[in-house]
Amino acid sequence: MIVNETKNSINGIKSSFPIVLGYLPIGFAYGILGTKSGFSILQVVALSLFVYAGSAQFIAISLLSSGTDIITLIMTIFIVNLRHFLYSTSLSQYMKRINRKHIPILSFFITDETYAVSITDLKENNEYNEKYFYQLFFMSYTTWVISSFIGAMFGSFLNGSVNIGLDFALPAMYIALLLMQISGYRKVFISIFSGLLSISLMYILPGNINVIVSAVIGAGIGGLIDIWTKNS
Incomplete structure (x- = not known):
C-alpha cells in the first residue's frame, strides 16, 4: 500500500x-x-x-x-x-x-x-x-x-x-x-558500549569486521533491554 x-x-x-x-x-x-x-x-x-x-x-x-x-x-x-x-x-x-x-x-x-x-x-x-x-x-x-x-x-x-x-x-x-x-539513556549506553567494543575488537579481528560484530552485539543487547523493559 x-x-x-x-x-x-x-x-x-x-x-x-x-x-x-x-x-x-x-x-x-x-x-x-x-x-x-x-x-x-x-x-x-x-x-x-x-x-x-x-x-x-x-x-x-x-x-x-x-x-x-x-x-x-x-x-x-x-x-x-x-x-x-x-x-x-x-x-x-x-x-x-x-x-x-x-x-x-x-x-x-x-x-x-x-x-x-x-x-x-x-x-x-x-x-x-x-x-x-x-x-x-x-x-x-x-x-x-x-x-x-x-x-x-x-x-x-x-x-x-x-x-x-x-x-x-x-x-x-x-x-x-x-x-x-541518540535519545534516552538506553541508546546512549548502547552507543558507548558498541563504540568501545568496536575499538577493542579492532586489535583482534582483521579488516573492518569489528564494526559488523560490535553492531550486531550492540543491536542484540539493545533488543534484550527493550524486551526486559516491556516485561518489567
Whole structure:
C-alpha cells in the first residue's frame, strides 16, 4: 500500500540537507585524493557514479594506487560494506509500504548517511511514500557525484605535496549522524558500549569486521533491554 501524500508527509529534500552539507567536503576530499593518487578525473567520477560508497571508494583508491590485485580489492570492499546488510534489514519493514518495482532502484542509494537520516525520519513520522526516498537519495547522490567531480578538477591542479587537511570530514559527519539518533539513556549506553567494543575488537579481528560484530552485539543487547523493559 502506498500512502497518499499529505501536508504532513516527510520532505526528502529537506531531510537531505545535513547529508548534502556533509558530502560536500568529503566528496571534495575524495576527488582530490583520487587525482593526487594518479587517477584521471573520469575514473574518479566513475567510481562515485557506479560504486557510490564513500569509505569503499577511499579504500579502492588507496589499494589500486598501491598495486593491489583485483581479488584482494573486491574482498576488502565486500567486508567493509557488509554493514549494508544490516541497513537493508532495518529499512525493509518500511519498504513493505512501497511498490516493489521501486525497491531495486532505491536499494542502490542506501549509504551510512541516507540510512541514518531515513530511519530517524521514518520512526518519527508515518506519512511517507517512495517520493520521500527518491528525494532524499537522489539529492545525496547528486551532491556526492558533483563534489567528487569538483574535487577531482581541483586536485588535478594541486602539487602532490599539498595537504588541505580534510581528514576530519568523514568522522565528523558520522559523529553528527550518530548524535541525531541518540535519545534516552538506553541508546546512549548502547552507543558507548558498541563504540568501545568496536575499538577493542579492532586489535583482534582483521579488516573492518569489528564494526559488523560490535553492531550486531550492540543491536542484540539493545533488543534484550527493550524486551526486559516491556516485561518489567
